[in-house]
Amino acid sequence: MNLARRTMNAPALAAIYEKAWRPALFYLASGRSTTADRRDxxxxxxxDGSQKVLDIACGPGNFTRYLSNxxxxxxxxxxxxxxxxxxxxxxxxxxxxRVGYLRGDAxxxxxxxxTFDAVCCFGALYLIPDPIAATREMIRVLAPGGRIAITTSHRWDPPFSRASQIVAGWAGLRVFDTDTFPELFAEHGLTDIDQQIHRSLQYLSAARPT
Structure with missing residues (x-):
């Protein structure tokens, strides 16, 4: 297990993850607040109704509970x-x-x-040992007419980006190219593919045709 995954399995991090760790790191990485991310x-x-939602790599459940509301x-x-x-x-x-939690492998x-009308994974695909397999699984369980949304890392080229990528690799974090997920979504027949880049994070969504 690499450094990043060991860290995410530490009880001490679980206690502060959504209160301090995630908001600070994601703001530095994207310039966006947790409040904006949840609302979006x-x-x-x-x-807006009786959908069945699956939140992959939910962590301490803050996003999951917010979605259930x-x-x-x-x-x-x-x-x-x-x-x-x-x-x-x-x-x-x-x-x-309207929320429950389950231990499992993405x-x-x-x-x-x-099974699900909506499937999401916010800020975790770069930690999963096989993120492409996990994304294919997310698409598999998405119902016709359903929507998928992910937030993950993005390779960019500002000053010091190469150094940050080296550190990310050492820690076990993956950094994805711009085309990786749009192409994967299209390959599986998803439509309405949207991608937004915010610094070193990319936000993607798509729909499964009915």
């Missing part, structure tokens, strides 16, 4: 993560009537094809 996630996934009727959100300390924090801090999701 609901809009991008078009959550946009649902009603039979809608619910499932947060899936490999880290037991993160899930323990999610259950303690972000339980709710590369082999324990769900049938087309």
């Amino acid at each position: 996630a609901v809009t991008t996934l078009r959550l 946009a649902l009603d009727g039979d809608g619910y959100a499932i947060g899936l993560d490999y880290s037991a300390p993160m899930l323990a924090r999610a259950v303690a801090d972000n339980a709710g009537p 590369r082999t999701l324990p769900f049938a094809e087309g």
Whole structure:
């Protein structure tokens, strides 16, 4: 297990991840606030009713709980993560009537094809040992008419970018090219593909045709 994955499995990080660690690092990486990211996630996934939502690598559940608040009727959100300390924090801090948590491997999701109306992974694909396999799994469980959204790393070329990429590689973080995920989405027949670049992060969304 590389340094990045060991860090994400540390109970100490789980306790401060959404309160300090993630907001600070993501603001430095993208210039965007966590509040803006959460609000845009609901809009991008078009959550407004009884959808079934899957949040991959949910960490302590802050995004998962926020997404569940946009649902009603039979809608619910499932947060899936490999880290037991993160899930323990999610259950303690972000339980709710329309949210649940599950320990699992993003590369082999324990769900049938087309189970979810919305599938997302915000800020974690670069940590997963096989991110392309994980993304294919996300697409597999997405229902016709459903939407997918991801936030992940992006290779860019400002001053010192090469040094930052070397450090990321040493820590076990992957850095993706601009075309990687748009091409993967198109390969699997997804449409309405949108990509926005904010510094060293890329935000992507797409839809599965009905």
